Amino acid sequence: MNYDVIIVGGGIAGLTSAAFLSKDGYKVLVCEKEEKVGGLVNSFNYKGFTFDGGIRAIENSGIVFPMLRQLGLEIDFIKNNVSIGIENEIIQLTSKASLVDYQHLLNHQFPDNTDDIQKIINELKRVMTYMDVLYGIDNPLFLDLKKDRAYLLKTVIPWMFKYFVTIKKIVKLDTPVYEYLEHFSKNPALIDMIGQHFFKNTPAFFALSYFSLYLDYQYPKGGTGAMIESMKTLLLDYKGEIRTQTEICKLNPQLKQIEDLNKNKFNYKKLIWASDLKKLYTIMDLESIEDATVKQKVLDQKNAVSNKIGGDSIFTLYLTLDLDKSFLKNLFSAHLFYTPSKKGLLTINLNDLKAKLSESGDANYISDKEAIFKWLRKYYELTTYEISCPVMRDANLAPKNQTGLIVSTLLDYSLVKHIFNMGWYEEFKRFSQECIITVLDATLLKGFKNKIIDQFSSTPLTLEKKTGNSQGAITGWAFTNAIIPVVSSLPDVGKSIDTPHPDIFQAGQWSFSPSGLPISVLTGKLAADAVKKQLK
Structure with a gap:
């Protein structure tokens, strides 16, 4: 069976790639090892109760909503208000002004550290100004700027100047959050109350930016899986194919062919790997690669990811x-x-x-x-x-x-x-x-x-x-790895989809670090655009 593009992994990244490609008329196949697509974005019913099996809400980040609009998908979202509580005190985050309530919460819990808390709040305010720039407009990748030249000139280009200035400041905040907070307080309990929400060695910017992200949370009516069902329906409407319970176990990059556990073989012109990267290099037949330079690069990347751990x-x-x-x-x-x-x-x-x-x-x-x-x-x-x-x-x-x-x-x-x-x-x-x-x-x-x-x-x-993710990771690579084996700098996110093989692209949480749902969507779109450019 022959396809223009095969996408391995039916999570949000894979579905994003598939939706854009099938919408543009390409023959697309999505292979998903589980019974249904969605990955860490899913809902399920238990005795009349709907539960979310992965993420609990959607953060737009100037990416998700523009993606849905560009695909023509109309999904009802409900504002997802977030609360923060310590012991018997709980505050609700409704706006930037809620930072004052958060400061009062910390002051009540740690009355001897009010000066430290003020310094930390000032840092949060600073990071929030960076976030205002970073997600200040809808991501240009999901806009048709050729049709709206005025928006390009008046909004996007001025924003880009601010963006590149801000990115330089963000890069300086790559210190692990615990280590960073120790500059402002020596009280480990206070640092814990701010830092233990996050993964080990989370960069300071990624952690401190969450106060802004909490204000950006939305919830799809019907559960997080409702968004996945809409994307799935669109994909099928455009004649894209989805094969669930289809685990890929062999990849011959020379023949441009993959094989599942049932010995079914599928041929592609381009492959997008939207799943665990270790699996990609484990099943790839390196000996079939005739180009010695490409073969060595693939081997180097295989070695780079093999001993790294998931988050x-x-x-x-x-x-x-x-x-x-x-x-x-x-x-x-x-x-x-x-x-x-x-x-x-x-x-x-x-x-x-x-x-x-x-x-x-x-x-x-x-x-x-x-x-x-x-x-x-x-x-x-x-x-x-x-x-x-x-x-x-x-x-x-x-x-x-x-x-x-x-x-x-x-x-x-x-x-x-x-x-x-x-x-x-x-x-x-x-x-x-x-x-x-x-x-x-x-x-x-x-x-x-x-x-x-x-x-x-x-x-x-x-x-x-359920996901096939190494160590059951929910956000890709662990920050504790001495070296992250993928792109981890926002200015270079465009390169995150590249693999050493010219016919294979990658997308999703394993393709960029730090990652989350917006990054998965972004890399899914980037991979789709790269594939379209090559196939044209």
């Missing part, structure tokens, strides 16, 4: 409650980042559970189950939770007078993998669920425990299996 993953608890949403509305908004204790995670250390950690992240863990579970109990008491309530946004997402709740926290993949290998996995899941419920019942949601109807969970291993 942090999460443990997610799904709860159905015999509780009306009004009970929660009185406490917080539909999207909350909540820390039950201001003691902070720096008071415990995962390395205390490990000897020298091996590359596999397993062999040198201690085998004492009691010690590991004791550490986990403490971790769940101190960590920060992302709590999402779909029915508070859309009344159709739960049965009447009942509520579905999604509770997530960062959790180390290697620890969960070790627990699995030791045979404690199911016990670990039950233990984690009960720990989280106990913490929330004693703090944020006093007395809600007896209102629980059902509970179930997913772990980093679940995400690894």
Whole structure:
């Protein structure tokens, strides 16, 4: 079977590429290993409750909405208000003015550090001005500037000058956020309250910019998966093809051919890899490449990615409650980042559970189950939770007078993998669920425990299996890698889609760092444009 373009990976990046290519008349095939497309952007139904299985909301960032408009997709979005809470105090972020409320929250929790907090707030304000420039207009990549010369001259070109000046300032904020915040405070608990929301070694700009991004969050009516369904329908309307439950296991770049686990073979003119990069180089037949220079470059990139690890993953608890949403509305908004204790995670250390950690992240863990579970109990008491309530946004997402709740926290993949290998996995899941419920019942949601109807969970291993992402990563490469094996500078994002092979492009969270949904959309569009340029 022959195609102009084959896209491996049916997440948001792959679907973006496929939608634009099929809309322009190219014969496109999307191969997705799971039962449905969407990847980390998906919703599912459980006994009448709609849950989001990946991201909890959509950040526009001047990218997502222009992409949808350019494709002609009309999706109803609901403003996704975000709250932040520490112990018994919760504030809602409604505008830039909410930064004052955030400062008061920190001052109440850390009255001896008001000067430090003022300095940190000043940094947040500075980063917010950068964000105003960065996402100040719709990304020009999704605009037809040939038809609107006035907009190009009056808006885009002046913006570009501001953009390049701002980018130079942003580049200077690539220090890990914990290290950066230590310039302003020596109180580790205060630093934790700001920094433990984020992944290990998250660059300061990426972390501090989230105050602006929270104000930009939107929620598709019907759940995050509603956006995916619209893109899927458009793709099929334009005669694009989607093959689910189709895992690609072989790639012959010389023949321009891929093969799935069922021995089906598909030929392409151009290939867009929108999946885990390690898999790309694992299945690629290097010996088939006749050009020695290309072959060596491919081998070099294979070696570059092979020993790198994916970013942090999460443990997610799904709860159905015999509780009306009004009970929660009185406490917080539909999207909350909540820390039950201001003691902070720096008071415990995962390395205390490990000897020298091996590359596999397993062999040198201690085998004492009691010690590991004791550490986990403490971790769940101190960590920060992302709590999402779909029915508070859309009344159709739960049965009447009942509520579905999604509770997530960062959790180390290697620890969960070790627990699995030791045979404690199911016990670990039950233990984690009960720990989280106990913490929330004693703090944020006093007395809600007896209102629980059902509970179930997913772990980093679940995400690894469902997405194919190394270490169950939710945002591509870990910041702890000494060298990131892809483009990691915003001015060079246009190069992020290139691979060493001229007929193969890459897109998605593994193609650029740091990444998220907007970057996945952006790289998906860049890859589609590059393919169209070559095929023309």
